[in-house]
Amino acid sequence: MKLWAGRFQKEIDQKTNDFNSSISFDSRMYREDIEGSIAHATMLGASGILPKDEADRICAGLEEIRSDIDSGKLSIDPNAEDIHTFIEGELTARLGDSGKRLHTARSRNDQVALDIRLYLKKECAALTGQLRELIAVLCRKALLHKGDVMPGYTHLQRAQPITFGHHLLAYAEMLLRDVGRLEDAAKRMDSMPLGSCALAGTTYPLDRELTAKLLGFSAVTQNSLDGVADRDFCVELACAISLAMVHLSRFSEEIILWCSWEFKFIELDDAFSTGSSIMPQKKNPDIAELVRGKSGRVFGDLMTLLTVLKGLPLAYNKDMQEDKEAIFDAVDTLKMCLTAFIPMIDTMKVLPENMRHAAAKGFINATDCADYLVDAKGLPFRDAYKITGTLVARCIEKGLTLETLPLSEYQEICPAFDEGVYDAISLDRCVNNRKVLGGPAPENVEAQAGRILSLLK
Ligand code: ARG
Numbered sequence: 336m337k338l339w340a341g342r343f344q345k346e347i348d349q350k351t352n353d354f355n356s357s358i359s360f361d362s363r364m365y366r367e368d369i370e371g372s373i374a375h376a377t378m379l380g381a382s383g384i385l386p387k388d389e390a391d392r393i394c395a396g397l398e399e400i401r402s403d404i405d406s407g408k409l410s411i412d413p414n415a416e417d418i419h420t421f422i423e424g425e426l427t428a429r430l431g432d433s434g435k436r437l438h439t440a441r442s443r444n445d446q447v448a449l450d451i452r453l454y455l456k457k458e459c460a461a462l463t464g465q466l467r468e469l470i471a472v473l474c475r476k477a478l479l480h481k482g483d484v485m486p487g488y489t490h491l492q493r494a495q496p497i498t499f500g501h502h503l504l505a506y507a508e509m510l511l512r513d514v515g516r517l518e519d520a521a522k523r524m525d526s527m528p529l530g531s532c533a534l535a536g537t538t539y540p541l542d543r544e545l546t547a548k549l550l551g552f553s554a555v556t557q558n559s560l561d562g563v564a565d566r567d568f569c570v571e572l573a574c575a576i577s578l579a580m581v582h583l584s585r586f587s588e589e590i591i592l593w594c595s596w597e598f599k600f601i602e603l604d605d606a607f608s609t610g611s612s613i614m615p616q617k618k619n620p621d622i623a624e625l626v627r628g629k630s631g632r633v634f635g636d637l638m639t640l641l642t643v644l645k646g647l648p649l650a651y652n653k654d655m656q657e658d659k660e661a662i663f664d665a666v667d668t669l670k671m672c673l674t675a676f677i678p679m680i681d682t683m684k685v686l687p688e689n690m691r692h693a694a695a696k697g698f699i700n701a702t703d704c705a706d707y708l709v710d711a712k713g714l715p716f717r718d719a720y721k722i723t724g725t726l727v728a729r730c731i732e733k734g735l736t737l738e739t740l741p742l743s744e745y746q747e748i749c750p751a752f753d754e755g756v757y758d759a760i761s762l763d764r765c766v767n768n769r770k771v772l773g774g775p776a777p778e779n780v781e782a783q784a785g786r787i788l789s790l791l792k
Contacts, residue, residue: 493697
Protein backbone atom coordinates (compact mmCIF):
# COMPACT_ATOMS: atom_id res chain seq x y z
CA MET A 336 0.00 0.00 0.00
CA LYS A 337 1.28 3.44 -0.91
CA LEU A 338 1.70 6.32 1.48
CA TRP A 339 -0.85 8.28 -0.52
CA ALA A 340 -3.52 5.51 -0.67
CA GLY A 341 -6.17 7.88 0.75
CA ARG A 342 -6.09 10.14 -2.27
CA PHE A 343 -5.98 7.34 -4.87
CA GLN A 344 -8.52 4.82 -6.06
CA LYS A 345 -6.08 2.28 -7.50
CA GLU A 346 -2.71 0.75 -6.74
CA ILE A 347 0.17 1.80 -8.97
CA ASP A 348 0.80 -0.35 -12.06
CA GLN A 349 3.44 -2.97 -11.15
CA LYS A 350 5.93 -2.23 -13.94
CA THR A 351 5.50 1.47 -13.36
CA ASN A 352 6.19 0.87 -9.70
CA ASP A 353 9.56 -0.61 -10.64
CA PHE A 354 10.23 2.38 -12.85
CA ASN A 355 9.28 4.82 -10.12
CA SER A 356 11.12 3.05 -7.32
CA SER A 357 14.57 4.01 -6.11
CA ILE A 358 14.96 1.26 -3.51
CA SER A 359 17.42 -0.71 -5.66
CA PHE A 360 19.95 2.08 -5.35
CA ASP A 361 18.97 4.15 -2.32
CA SER A 362 18.87 1.27 0.16
CA ARG A 363 22.61 1.76 0.59
CA MET A 364 21.67 4.86 2.60
CA TYR A 365 19.66 2.95 5.21
CA ARG A 366 22.06 3.81 8.02
CA GLU A 367 21.98 7.52 7.16
CA ASP A 368 18.19 7.42 6.84
CA ILE A 369 17.88 5.89 10.30
CA GLU A 370 20.48 8.24 11.78
CA GLY A 371 18.49 11.19 10.37
CA SER A 372 15.21 9.83 11.71
CA ILE A 373 16.66 9.30 15.17
CA ALA A 374 17.91 12.88 15.26
CA HIS A 375 14.55 14.16 13.97
CA ALA A 376 12.58 12.17 16.57
CA THR A 377 14.94 13.25 19.34
CA MET A 378 14.46 16.87 18.35
CA LEU A 379 10.65 16.43 18.17
CA GLY A 380 10.79 15.06 21.72
CA ALA A 381 13.10 17.81 22.99
CA SER A 382 10.95 20.55 21.43
CA GLY A 383 7.75 19.17 22.96
CA ILE A 384 6.24 18.38 19.55
CA LEU A 385 6.09 14.71 20.52
CA PRO A 386 5.95 13.43 24.11
CA LYS A 387 9.45 12.58 25.26
CA ASP A 388 8.66 8.91 25.97
CA GLU A 389 7.13 8.48 22.53
CA ALA A 390 10.23 9.99 20.90
CA ASP A 391 12.35 7.58 22.92
CA ARG A 392 10.23 4.65 21.76
CA ILE A 393 10.66 5.74 18.14
CA CYS A 394 14.43 6.05 18.55
CA ALA A 395 14.67 2.61 20.16
CA GLY A 396 12.56 1.11 17.35
CA LEU A 397 14.78 2.71 14.73
CA GLU A 398 17.90 1.41 16.44
CA GLU A 399 16.41 -2.07 16.43
CA ILE A 400 15.64 -1.84 12.74
CA ARG A 401 19.20 -0.70 12.07
CA SER A 402 20.72 -3.62 13.92
CA ASP A 403 18.29 -6.05 12.27
CA ILE A 404 19.31 -4.82 8.81
CA ASP A 405 22.99 -4.86 9.82
CA SER A 406 22.74 -8.46 11.00
CA GLY A 407 20.68 -9.62 8.02
CA LYS A 408 17.69 -10.45 10.21
CA LEU A 409 15.61 -7.89 8.33
CA SER A 410 15.93 -7.66 4.57
CA ILE A 411 14.98 -4.57 2.66
CA ASP A 412 11.81 -5.06 0.59
CA PRO A 413 12.68 -4.56 -3.10
CA ASN A 414 9.06 -3.57 -3.77
CA ALA A 415 9.16 -0.59 -1.43
CA GLU A 416 9.22 2.74 -3.23
CA ASP A 417 12.34 3.95 -1.53
CA ILE A 418 14.41 3.47 1.60
CA HIS A 419 12.55 6.21 3.47
CA THR A 420 9.17 4.55 2.88
CA PHE A 421 10.54 1.15 3.80
CA ILE A 422 11.97 2.19 7.14
CA GLU A 423 8.95 4.23 8.16
CA GLY A 424 6.70 1.31 7.17
CA GLU A 425 8.80 -1.13 9.16
CA LEU A 426 8.76 1.17 12.20
CA THR A 427 4.99 1.47 11.99
CA ALA A 428 4.65 -2.31 11.67
CA ARG A 429 6.66 -2.63 14.87
CA LEU A 430 5.32 0.32 16.91
CA GLY A 431 1.90 1.14 15.50
CA ASP A 432 0.86 4.78 16.03
CA SER A 433 4.24 5.90 17.33
CA GLY A 434 5.77 4.86 14.02
CA LYS A 435 3.21 6.97 12.22
CA ARG A 436 4.22 10.02 14.26
CA LEU A 437 7.86 10.02 13.08
CA HIS A 438 7.10 11.88 9.87
CA THR A 439 5.63 14.88 11.73
CA ALA A 440 7.13 18.08 10.27
CA ARG A 441 9.16 16.20 7.69
CA SER A 442 8.94 15.28 4.02
CA ARG A 443 10.81 12.73 1.99
CA ASN A 444 12.11 15.75 0.12
CA ASP A 445 14.13 17.07 3.04
CA GLN A 446 14.76 13.51 4.22
CA VAL A 447 16.47 12.51 0.98
CA ALA A 448 18.34 15.82 0.86
CA LEU A 449 19.66 14.98 4.33
CA ASP A 450 20.47 11.32 3.68
CA ILE A 451 22.51 12.01 0.61
CA ARG A 452 24.50 14.72 2.38
CA LEU A 453 25.20 12.43 5.32
CA TYR A 454 26.17 9.60 3.00
CA LEU A 455 28.42 11.66 0.75
CA LYS A 456 30.18 13.39 3.64
CA LYS A 457 31.38 9.98 4.79
CA GLU A 458 32.35 8.96 1.29
CA CYS A 459 34.38 12.15 0.85
CA ALA A 460 36.35 11.23 3.95
CA ALA A 461 36.92 7.69 2.67
CA LEU A 462 38.11 8.97 -0.71
CA THR A 463 40.49 11.53 0.76
CA GLY A 464 41.86 8.75 2.97
CA GLN A 465 42.62 6.62 -0.07
CA LEU A 466 44.13 9.54 -1.96
CA ARG A 467 46.39 10.36 0.98
CA GLU A 468 47.52 6.76 1.03
CA LEU A 469 48.43 6.94 -2.66
CA ILE A 470 50.27 10.24 -2.12
CA ALA A 471 52.28 8.66 0.70
CA VAL A 472 53.19 5.72 -1.53
CA LEU A 473 54.35 8.15 -4.23
CA CYS A 474 56.48 10.09 -1.75
CA ARG A 475 58.14 6.95 -0.46
CA LYS A 476 58.85 5.76 -3.99
CA ALA A 477 60.09 9.20 -4.98
CA LEU A 478 62.61 9.13 -2.13
CA LEU A 479 63.87 5.73 -3.29
CA HIS A 480 64.35 7.08 -6.81
CA LYS A 481 65.36 10.66 -6.11
CA GLY A 482 68.60 10.29 -8.08
CA ASP A 483 67.39 8.05 -10.91
CA VAL A 484 67.71 10.01 -14.13
CA MET A 485 64.99 9.64 -16.73
CA PRO A 486 64.02 11.59 -19.81
CA GLY A 487 61.40 14.26 -19.26
CA TYR A 488 59.12 14.62 -22.28
CA THR A 489 57.19 17.22 -24.18
CA HIS A 490 55.10 16.03 -27.14
CA LEU A 491 56.21 12.56 -26.00
CA GLN A 492 59.64 13.50 -27.39
CA ARG A 493 62.60 13.34 -25.06
CA ALA A 494 63.09 16.89 -23.86
CA GLN A 495 65.25 17.39 -20.76
CA PRO A 496 66.58 15.12 -18.04
CA ILE A 497 64.62 14.78 -14.83
CA THR A 498 64.55 12.28 -11.98
CA PHE A 499 61.98 9.55 -11.58
CA GLY A 500 61.31 10.82 -8.08
CA HIS A 501 60.44 14.24 -9.49
CA HIS A 502 58.08 12.69 -12.02
CA LEU A 503 56.23 10.76 -9.30
CA LEU A 504 55.93 13.85 -7.14
CA ALA A 505 54.20 15.70 -9.97
CA TYR A 506 51.32 13.28 -9.47
CA ALA A 507 51.55 13.68 -5.71
CA GLU A 508 50.98 17.44 -6.18
CA MET A 509 47.95 16.87 -8.42
CA LEU A 510 46.46 14.36 -6.01
CA LEU A 511 47.00 16.75 -3.10
CA ARG A 512 44.83 19.27 -4.93
CA ASP A 513 42.26 16.52 -5.46
CA VAL A 514 42.21 15.98 -1.71
CA GLY A 515 41.65 19.73 -1.27
CA ARG A 516 38.79 19.72 -3.76
CA LEU A 517 37.10 16.78 -2.02
CA GLU A 518 37.48 18.52 1.33
CA ASP A 519 35.93 21.67 -0.14
CA ALA A 520 33.01 19.69 -1.56
CA ALA A 521 32.49 18.12 1.87
CA LYS A 522 32.39 21.59 3.43
CA ARG A 523 29.56 22.65 1.14
CA MET A 524 27.61 19.50 2.07
CA ASP A 525 27.92 20.33 5.71
CA SER A 526 24.56 22.07 5.97
CA MET A 527 21.52 20.36 7.47
CA PRO A 528 18.32 20.55 5.36
CA LEU A 529 15.71 18.90 7.66
CA GLY A 530 12.99 21.40 8.49
CA SER A 531 12.70 22.48 4.86
CA CYS A 532 10.03 19.78 4.74
CA ALA A 533 8.38 19.43 1.33
CA LEU A 534 9.46 22.90 0.19
CA ALA A 535 7.95 25.52 2.45
CA GLY A 536 9.20 24.67 5.91
CA THR A 537 6.63 24.02 8.62
CA THR A 538 4.43 25.63 11.24
CA TYR A 539 5.84 23.34 13.95
CA PRO A 540 8.43 25.01 16.19
CA LEU A 541 11.35 22.84 15.13
CA ASP A 542 14.75 23.21 16.72
CA ARG A 543 16.76 22.78 13.53
CA GLU A 544 20.00 23.72 15.24
CA LEU A 545 19.55 20.81 17.60
CA THR A 546 18.97 18.36 14.74
CA ALA A 547 22.09 19.70 13.04
CA LYS A 548 24.10 19.29 16.21
CA LEU A 549 22.87 15.74 16.76
CA LEU A 550 23.91 14.83 13.22
CA GLY A 551 27.30 16.54 13.34
CA PHE A 552 26.50 19.31 10.83
CA SER A 553 28.13 22.65 11.39
CA ALA A 554 25.36 24.65 9.70
CA VAL A 555 21.66 24.61 8.84
CA THR A 556 20.33 25.38 5.34
CA GLN A 557 18.88 28.88 5.29
CA ASN A 558 16.17 28.64 2.64
CA SER A 559 13.62 25.84 2.56
CA LEU A 560 13.37 25.77 -1.24
CA ASP A 561 17.15 25.66 -1.64
CA GLY A 562 17.42 23.03 1.08
CA VAL A 563 15.38 20.50 -0.89
CA ALA A 564 15.95 21.61 -4.47
CA ASP A 565 19.66 21.86 -5.00
CA ARG A 566 22.15 19.12 -5.61
CA ASP A 567 25.05 21.38 -6.44
CA PHE A 568 27.07 19.54 -3.79
CA CYS A 569 26.68 16.35 -5.85
CA VAL A 570 27.89 18.14 -8.98
CA GLU A 571 30.81 19.61 -7.09
CA LEU A 572 31.78 16.21 -5.74
CA ALA A 573 31.42 14.61 -9.18
CA CYS A 574 33.65 17.34 -10.56
CA ALA A 575 36.31 16.76 -7.90
CA ILE A 576 36.11 13.02 -8.55
CA SER A 577 36.34 13.60 -12.30
CA LEU A 578 39.54 15.59 -11.87
CA ALA A 579 41.01 12.87 -9.68
CA MET A 580 40.11 10.41 -12.44
CA VAL A 581 41.80 12.64 -15.02
CA HIS A 582 44.96 12.46 -12.94
CA LEU A 583 44.74 8.70 -12.45
CA SER A 584 44.01 8.27 -16.13
CA ARG A 585 47.07 10.25 -17.22
CA PHE A 586 49.18 8.36 -14.72
CA SER A 587 47.74 5.09 -16.06
CA GLU A 588 48.61 6.11 -19.59
CA GLU A 589 52.22 6.60 -18.49
CA ILE A 590 52.25 3.29 -16.62
CA ILE A 591 51.04 1.60 -19.82
CA LEU A 592 53.76 3.29 -21.86
CA TRP A 593 56.46 2.58 -19.28
CA CYS A 594 55.55 -1.13 -19.24
CA SER A 595 55.94 -1.48 -22.99
CA TRP A 596 59.11 -2.96 -24.46
CA GLU A 597 59.63 0.38 -26.20
CA PHE A 598 60.17 2.02 -22.80
CA LYS A 599 60.59 -0.72 -20.17
CA PHE A 600 60.99 1.83 -17.38
CA ILE A 601 58.96 -0.29 -14.96
CA GLU A 602 57.57 -3.74 -14.55
CA LEU A 603 54.26 -4.30 -12.81
CA ASP A 604 53.95 -7.00 -10.21
CA ASP A 605 52.30 -10.22 -11.43
CA ALA A 606 49.50 -9.65 -8.94
CA PHE A 607 48.52 -6.48 -10.82
CA SER A 608 48.96 -7.68 -14.40
CA THR A 609 47.16 -10.06 -16.70
CA GLY A 610 48.22 -12.45 -19.43
CA SER A 611 46.83 -13.21 -22.85
CA SER A 612 44.69 -16.19 -23.82
CA ILE A 613 46.73 -16.74 -26.97
CA MET A 614 50.06 -14.91 -26.78
CA PRO A 615 52.19 -16.66 -24.16
CA GLN A 616 54.72 -13.84 -23.92
CA LYS A 617 52.19 -11.16 -22.92
CA LYS A 618 52.00 -9.36 -19.61
CA ASN A 619 49.37 -6.68 -19.87
CA PRO A 620 48.75 -3.59 -17.73
CA ASP A 621 44.97 -4.18 -17.60
CA ILE A 622 44.51 -2.43 -14.26
CA ALA A 623 45.98 0.81 -15.57
CA GLU A 624 43.94 0.50 -18.77
CA LEU A 625 40.75 -0.03 -16.79
CA VAL A 626 41.44 3.00 -14.64
CA ARG A 627 42.02 5.03 -17.81
CA GLY A 628 38.82 3.62 -19.31
CA LYS A 629 36.70 4.11 -16.22
CA SER A 630 37.41 7.82 -16.19
CA GLY A 631 34.90 7.99 -19.06
CA ARG A 632 31.99 6.78 -17.00
CA VAL A 633 32.78 9.22 -14.21
CA PHE A 634 32.75 12.15 -16.65
CA GLY A 635 29.41 10.73 -17.83
CA ASP A 636 28.14 10.85 -14.25
CA LEU A 637 29.12 14.50 -14.00
CA MET A 638 27.26 15.27 -17.25
CA THR A 639 24.23 13.36 -15.97
CA LEU A 640 24.06 15.47 -12.84
CA LEU A 641 24.49 18.77 -14.64
CA THR A 642 21.87 17.85 -17.22
CA VAL A 643 19.35 16.52 -14.70
CA LEU A 644 19.47 19.78 -12.74
CA LYS A 645 19.66 22.40 -15.42
CA GLY A 646 15.98 22.76 -16.30
CA LEU A 647 14.27 22.00 -13.01
CA PRO A 648 11.86 24.57 -11.60
CA LEU A 649 12.08 24.92 -7.81
CA ALA A 650 11.68 22.99 -5.64
CA TYR A 651 11.73 19.15 -5.66
CA ASN A 652 11.12 17.27 -8.91
CA LYS A 653 11.28 13.52 -9.31
CA ASP A 654 14.07 13.99 -11.86
CA MET A 655 16.27 14.53 -8.82
CA GLN A 656 16.02 10.86 -7.93
CA GLU A 657 18.47 10.44 -10.83
CA ASP A 658 21.17 12.17 -8.78
CA LYS A 659 21.92 9.07 -6.74
CA GLU A 660 22.97 6.50 -9.32
CA ALA A 661 25.23 9.06 -10.95
CA ILE A 662 27.00 10.28 -7.83
CA PHE A 663 27.18 6.80 -6.29
CA ASP A 664 28.74 5.47 -9.47
CA ALA A 665 31.31 8.26 -9.48
CA VAL A 666 32.20 7.62 -5.84
CA ASP A 667 32.29 3.83 -6.24
CA THR A 668 34.39 4.04 -9.38
CA LEU A 669 37.07 6.25 -7.88
CA LYS A 670 37.13 4.07 -4.79
CA MET A 671 37.55 0.87 -6.79
CA CYS A 672 40.17 2.41 -9.03
CA LEU A 673 42.21 3.55 -6.05
CA THR A 674 41.86 0.17 -4.35
CA ALA A 675 43.64 -1.47 -7.28
CA PHE A 676 45.88 1.45 -8.23
CA ILE A 677 47.56 2.03 -4.86
CA PRO A 678 49.07 -1.47 -4.45
CA MET A 679 49.86 -1.58 -8.16
CA ILE A 680 52.07 1.50 -7.76
CA ASP A 681 53.42 0.33 -4.45
CA THR A 682 54.62 -2.99 -5.87
CA MET A 683 55.82 -1.91 -9.31
CA LYS A 684 59.45 -2.61 -10.07
CA VAL A 685 61.38 0.41 -11.31
CA LEU A 686 64.14 -0.16 -13.87
CA PRO A 687 66.46 2.85 -13.50
CA GLU A 688 69.09 1.54 -15.96
CA ASN A 689 66.53 1.62 -18.75
CA MET A 690 65.46 5.12 -17.84
CA ARG A 691 69.05 6.31 -17.87
CA HIS A 692 69.68 4.54 -21.15
CA ALA A 693 66.70 6.33 -22.72
CA ALA A 694 67.88 9.62 -21.24
CA ALA A 695 71.34 9.18 -22.71
CA LYS A 696 70.15 9.00 -26.28
CA GLY A 697 67.67 11.68 -27.13
CA PHE A 698 69.86 14.83 -26.97
CA ILE A 699 68.05 15.75 -23.79
CA ASN A 700 71.16 17.59 -22.65
CA ALA A 701 71.11 19.95 -25.63
CA THR A 702 69.72 22.79 -23.49
CA ASP A 703 72.56 22.18 -21.03
CA CYS A 704 75.07 22.35 -23.86
CA ALA A 705 73.66 25.74 -24.85
CA ASP A 706 73.64 26.84 -21.20
CA TYR A 707 77.34 25.88 -21.01
CA LEU A 708 78.17 28.27 -23.86
CA VAL A 709 76.24 31.02 -22.08
CA ASP A 710 77.62 30.27 -18.65
CA ALA A 711 81.24 29.37 -19.30
CA LYS A 712 81.82 31.22 -22.55
CA GLY A 713 79.63 34.29 -22.30
CA LEU A 714 77.65 33.74 -25.52
CA PRO A 715 74.15 35.17 -25.80
CA PHE A 716 71.57 32.38 -25.34
CA ARG A 717 70.11 32.70 -28.85
CA ASP A 718 73.56 32.17 -30.43
CA ALA A 719 74.31 29.28 -28.09
CA TYR A 720 70.96 27.73 -28.98
CA LYS A 721 71.69 27.96 -32.69
CA ILE A 722 75.19 26.48 -32.35
CA THR A 723 73.82 23.58 -30.32
CA GLY A 724 71.15 22.94 -32.94
CA THR A 725 73.88 22.66 -35.55
CA LEU A 726 75.77 20.26 -33.28
CA VAL A 727 72.69 18.07 -32.88
CA ALA A 728 72.22 17.97 -36.66
CA ARG A 729 75.90 16.97 -37.01
CA CYS A 730 75.45 14.19 -34.41
CA ILE A 731 72.39 12.82 -36.19
CA GLU A 732 74.23 12.88 -39.48
CA LYS A 733 77.09 10.89 -37.96
CA GLY A 734 75.06 8.59 -35.75
CA LEU A 735 76.61 10.08 -32.59
CA THR A 736 75.35 11.73 -29.40
CA LEU A 737 76.55 14.97 -27.79
CA GLU A 738 78.53 12.81 -25.34
CA THR A 739 80.34 10.92 -28.09
CA LEU A 740 80.93 13.75 -30.57
CA PRO A 741 84.70 14.52 -30.60
CA LEU A 742 85.84 17.90 -29.32
CA SER A 743 87.33 18.73 -32.72
CA GLU A 744 83.83 18.60 -34.22
CA TYR A 745 82.54 20.86 -31.46
CA GLN A 746 85.31 23.34 -32.11
CA GLU A 747 84.73 23.27 -35.84
CA ILE A 748 81.24 24.62 -35.21
CA CYS A 749 82.25 26.96 -32.38
CA PRO A 750 85.90 27.45 -31.38
CA ALA A 751 84.88 28.48 -27.86
CA PHE A 752 84.21 24.86 -26.84
CA ASP A 753 86.73 23.06 -24.62
CA GLU A 754 86.85 19.76 -22.67
CA GLY A 755 84.57 21.28 -20.02
CA VAL A 756 81.57 20.71 -22.28
CA TYR A 757 81.56 16.96 -21.55
CA ASP A 758 81.22 17.59 -17.87
CA ALA A 759 78.54 20.22 -18.46
CA ILE A 760 76.38 17.83 -20.45
CA SER A 761 76.77 14.78 -18.21
CA LEU A 762 73.30 13.63 -17.23
CA ASP A 763 73.96 13.63 -13.51
CA ARG A 764 75.24 17.15 -13.62
CA CYS A 765 72.29 18.29 -15.72
CA VAL A 766 69.91 16.91 -13.16
CA ASN A 767 71.84 17.80 -10.01
CA ASN A 768 72.10 21.41 -11.13
CA ARG A 769 68.39 21.81 -11.74
CA LYS A 770 67.82 22.69 -8.14
CA VAL A 771 65.72 25.77 -8.68
CA LEU A 772 62.65 25.67 -6.42
CA GLY A 773 60.32 23.10 -7.98
CA GLY A 774 63.10 21.50 -10.04
CA PRO A 775 63.99 17.80 -10.41
CA ALA A 776 67.34 17.66 -8.55
CA PRO A 777 67.63 14.85 -5.99
CA GLU A 778 67.89 17.33 -3.12
CA ASN A 779 64.61 18.91 -4.26
CA VAL A 780 62.89 15.54 -4.47
CA GLU A 781 63.96 14.84 -0.94
CA ALA A 782 62.72 18.18 0.34
CA GLN A 783 59.41 18.02 -1.58
CA ALA A 784 58.63 14.46 -0.54
CA GLY A 785 59.37 15.40 3.07
CA ARG A 786 57.14 18.46 2.83
CA ILE A 787 54.25 16.45 1.35
CA LEU A 788 54.60 13.64 3.88
CA SER A 789 54.45 16.15 6.70
CA LEU A 790 51.36 17.77 5.12
CA LEU A 791 49.68 14.38 5.19
CA LYS A 792 50.15 14.05 8.94
N1 ARG B 1 13.22 8.55 -3.88
C1 ARG B 1 13.10 9.98 -3.90
C2 ARG B 1 14.41 10.59 -4.41
O1 ARG B 1 15.37 9.93 -4.39
C3 ARG B 1 12.83 10.48 -2.53
C4 ARG B 1 12.06 11.74 -2.48
C5 ARG B 1 10.68 11.52 -2.96
N2 ARG B 1 9.87 12.67 -2.87
C6 ARG B 1 8.77 12.80 -3.60
N3 ARG B 1 8.06 13.88 -3.41
N4 ARG B 1 8.43 11.95 -4.53
O2 ARG B 1 14.44 11.71 -4.84
